[in-house]
Amino acid sequence: MMNRLFRYVPILTWARDYDRAAFGNDLIAAVIVTIMLIPQSLAYALLAGLPPEAGLYASIVPILLYTVFGTSRALAVGPVAVVSLMTAAALGNIVEQGTAGYAVAALSLAGLSGVMLLGLGLLRLGFLANFLSHPVISGFITASGLIIAASQLRHVFGIEAEGHNLAEITLSLIAHLHDINMATAVIGISATVFLFWVRKGLKPLLRRVGFGPAMADIAAKAGPVVAVVATTMAVWYLDLADAGVQIVGNVPQSLPPFTLPSFSPALLQQLLLPALLISIIGFVESISVAQTLAAKKRQRVDPNQELIGLGAANIGAAFTGGFPVTGGFSRSVVNFDAGAQTPAAGAFTAVGLAIAAMALTPLIYFLPKATLAATIIVAVLSLVDFSILRRSWAYARADFLAVLVTILVTLSVGVEAGVSAGVALSILVHLYSSSRPHIAEVGLVPGTEHFRNIHRHKVQTDPRILTLRLDESLYFANARFLEDVILTRLAYDELIAHVILQCSAINEIDFSALETLEAINARLRDMGVTLHLSEVKGPVMDRLQQEHFLQELSGKVYLTQYEAACAVGLQPDRA
């Protein structure tokens, strides 16, 4: 009972050893992360189509819940770019942006995703996320980054534009190009250029003047704060809001409110697939950051408990005015580099953001949306990496195909279709290749007891004996392929009287495959050909003995391939 409690509530384990040193380290990390998170939270709320305060709310209670239930010591939970884009895409099809229904639907999406994550964690189904392969994720994030950057251009130029894929957004941007607001464009473009310089130019500069790599990185991450302060002051001082610059405006000064998501079955049904995709994408992103950081200190994160932690965080978001959240890459790295030792750093960050939500919101009244858009663009363009196409092409065509389809479908149709197509295609490709396993015809290496592929080695064979080695486990999808290979070989070679199946690489034979082996045995018997097995592994032999297959086998089971071949008449050359 207590063990289970400790397993599901990791805070009970680490909080016992919490000391002053850890407190100091966690507090410093929290201050740095808080400063970085304020503009980021506002920006991602904008990306998700929600009012800016939703970004702050989504970073407070979810972080606290993750602190209690999560296992990673450095993961920082909150709104992230790709998940915010997926939120906008999911809700955009159902309710109109800017309406009260939109915000409620965002709560439902977070809640549904939270329940799914929690369920997967409790049922220990974290392995399902493995079906989202690395190349598919890379392709998906690259394509999403492009869509996000394109969608934010409207804020940078102060024009209208809509759409869920690159073509729609681009066409919409072009159609509205004449509405461009000059003041907005000046702010947006300068903020973007400044932020790119901070990322590319400032860091090397700081390194040259003596900063350590971690500190230089953290300073560069504070760039958005500088941009926010500078452009806010510019708008206020120059009355640019009157010149048509869109500003954040009134943001309520409050702690996260208690909110109720909608439980409408019709809405929940529409959100089912998006919530599942958001859960899986969010989990995979989060777990890979968490594992990378944990490994650096030889610590462990438990994937199933991470699902529970992220599930709790999202359910928290649903009841406190937020939207779907997950572990963010850059903020977690900053947290780690700044010295966070325990999840308590996350709790302190939550307190920092709560203070911001209560006290600082009047200060961002004049913050231009163009600045937030610039921070998003700079953040997501660092995720765009087409090298995955070149690398997967060089490695294997099947992997390349999965990446290419993911990128093309994401860009041309949208995020949900893109990630679904990628997952489906990679599973199909895997099934296809495993349904045509490698089958080698083998012969005896003279002077030894070893059997090798007749096409690669100079080996001794006997025209009356066909020996095949199957390099994969036998299961329903590939057993008939083996049958096909054997029957084709026999139809064109009347001399063969014995078939020996070398089973050294077969780890498992499922029931279908057993039935196929029975069929092969019966068909060979009809042809007057004997079937033998050799080198059957222990667990496979146990299985075969449960059925009557071994009694009906026309030949025998031999311990070694050599023994089998000699028993049916091979005369080894004594070379």
Place this chain on the structure above:
Amino acid sequence: MMNRLFRYVPILTWARDYDRAAFGNDLIAAVIVTIMLIPQSLAYALLAGLPPEAGLYASIVPILLYTVFGTSRALAVGPVAVVSLMTAAALGNIVEQGTAGYAVAALSLAGLSGVMLLGLGLLRLGFLANFLSHPVISGFITASGLIIAASQLRHVFGIEAEGHNLAEITLSLIAHLHDINMATAVIGISATVFLFWVRKGLKPLLRRVGFGPAMADIAAKAGPVVAVVATTMAVWYLDLADAGVQIVGNVPQSLPPFTLPSFSPALLQQLLLPALLISIIGFVESISVAQTLAAKKRQRVDPNQELIGLGAANIGAAFTGGFPVTGGFSRSVVNFDAGAQTPAAGAFTAVGLAIAAMALTPLIYFLPKATLAATIIVAVLSLVDFSILRRSWAYARADFLAVLVTILVTLSVGVEAGVSAGVALSILVHLYSSSRPHIAEVGLVPGTEHFRNIHRHKVQTDPRILTLRLDESLYFANARFLEDVILTRLAYDELIAHVILQCSAINEIDFSALETLEAINARLRDMGVTLHLSEVKGPVMDRLQQEHFLQELSGKVYLTQYEAACAVGLQPDRA
């Protein structure tokens, strides 16, 4: 060019050697199969919800086309029980039975299925059918058999009943039980009992009085003809049609008409999934009969050419008043046992049925539908075999689960849902098990250079070295499992300084898995642990060399596990 023609039109190959002996044998077989097919065709048309002549039409042109394009020398193509049931289920949801639209939709279903089969064959995608595993098919056919038998009870008792699953049909039968027609019930029950006796009692009797097994079997297969003649005469002589016995009635005396299926996009879209399922089920049934019969004579059938043959047959059915057809089990066996030597036997059968359609149809005016229902019930109940549940349970729980779900869903929801659930579940179970591959921790067998599982053998290990052997290829769905196993092991064992991965059973590493190996390498390096590989297969090594993984690998690649272990400090005991 000519080669390709010969490949796609197998008749060109076998017709050249056709001689008088083959002609004689084929003709005898054709006469026997024709007699057997007449009642069967009428009955399956009834099962599919179509007028009886559709069954005859579906057996004429399709057989001729299969003769030209098929590769099996004994397969008899035409309407079969399970496919007829699936046709009724597919059309029943869309159009009302008995209307002109229903017959046209049946044509479209055959045409669509034919195009799909043809496409799969030309694209050489026959392997897709492998995903329908043996246990799933057995479960599906057993459940379908029960549904068909239940659905025919209404004709046996002369009452109304509807439904696409066992519960619906049973409830409907019970609700209409008071409408029972006594004359019909007498005919239906006696025909059923007679046919069961023919199958179970007549065959042993004939064997005892000296018939050979093949002839006894063929005589038993002629039982339905006797029942048809006897009950037709009874109805005619006793005026039972006036007593409410449903009869076949007027059947046009004609060759198969030229018909046009509907090309309505809305209809075709609704028929898409049913057509796919019918195609796959039909193909799998057909190919397994064809392969069984071909093997008995050491002949070959080519699965992809079979798809083309069946595709042509179904397209033929669509344009000549038929409905979906495939290779039938019992008629093919009769054809084979009666001595059919080439596909010409099929062509002669088609001629026989054409004569029947032109000349014999007036004779079946008084044929009671109850008799046809009885022939269906007796035929399908022989397909019902629940032993698959016991056998799969004894073999492996995963296989049992797939069978059980297929049977339950088929019985409770319907045929399409049942077969889809079975396929989906068996793929999921396979993916799950392959995502958690067997990973053995191995140690040195003293006095040898062999490494074996530390839990099964007395082996020598070194606390600084962790050696794992992965018993499966690495791909996207299982690579992270390996990562998990390694990282968990290291988090709890501070002594380990070297990890050696024995790759002897790894036939392939996909791009995702390579990325995971890179991640494992990087994470181990962060922990100060070195990663080594041993016994990497040639093709895998070729792949790895294309990428920079080997340059970044913290350790080395060794030819053998023994070499690797010694190189990192294992001191073999000289026991």
